[in-house]
Amino acid sequence: MELALSLGEPPARPAEKIVGERGRPSTKLKLGFCMELGGGRERRGEEDEEEIGGDRNWEMEEREKRRRSVDSPVQLNLLQLVPLPRQEMGFPWSTENRNLEATTRVLDVNQVPSAEEAAAMSSSPNSTVSSFHVDFAGGVGMSAAAAADLERASSRASDDEDNGGSRKKLRLSKEQSAFLEESFKEHSTLNPKQKLALAKQLNLRPRQVEVWFQNRRARTKLKQTEVDCEYLKRCCETLREDNRRLQKELSELRALKTSQPFYMQLPATTLSMCPSCERVSSNSSSAAAAAAAAANQTSTAAPTAGSIPPTGSDKPPVPFVTSLFPKPRFYPFARQPSAAS
């Protein structure tokens, strides 16, 4: 018995591509998501241009906002995410929840927030929220934790501004992480619009959202690889056990053969056992038929077992190893059946 495992083969590029990927203007679904950063410039009709090179636009926008905040420090409305219970959270691209006002509220930073608002904000994004140097003057009725959180966020942001050269690492808040996690469940890749929407909603830079998704995909893949590895180890152990058993049987049969030469009169092919149904056939043609039937049974009775379906009647039966996988999954190391072969 021979088991050939090919690990480490470069995975084929995932076949499924998210709509609108690679900067193609292919966002077929019009998302109907339009949020405005209050105090920002007039942005009517700019959504399409923003689709490509959103980061650059965002940065320009940020610069513009900072400039405006200096030029005219009044009337700056900051769109601030107020966390809601999970079931009320919705994604900008979600068909179930298009009503983003339900998940966000616009806070006017020129007003001292209420205790509830301040508390809500304390658990909200901590990264770029205070690019605007929001100072709620200690927050009326704000909890200590909330105040500390806010303080951290604002000091972090001021650090960002102070030493722009060094690589400062922000820690996403639990809410941000949870929201990103949820959106990752919906889409493991983002098109530019989704990225922008998420970034706006979480008050992060689009680049940060993008990086988070990249890292998240990497983590997912790593985890999957570990799981696959464990599974293959178990498969290997099972096969080793089978091999031992078969070797033992073989030696027993050989011993039987030498002690009872009567059976030698039969052709060698008559004692073939179908490895699937473990039935012994009496002649070579019926044995082949049984094996074929078994193979058919394997491929039809358990088509979802991860086995590669036979591509043609003249092809050899399904390798048993491939059918060991419990469910159809993408195995990065599994050679995909090519159309040519």
Place this chain on the structure above:
DNA sequence: TTCGAGCTTAAAATTACATCA
């Protein structure tokens, strides 16, 4: 139609920072 430049994004590898035991 083909080709190459220029662009974008994703994956992979790596670095660097924050946190914790």
Place this chain on the structure above:
DNA sequence: TATGATGTAATTTTAAGCTCG
């Protein structure tokens, strides 16, 4: 308090796909 381990945000490199001239 120092330190190593760990998690993860951020960066860099590479490859692939697309558009356009």
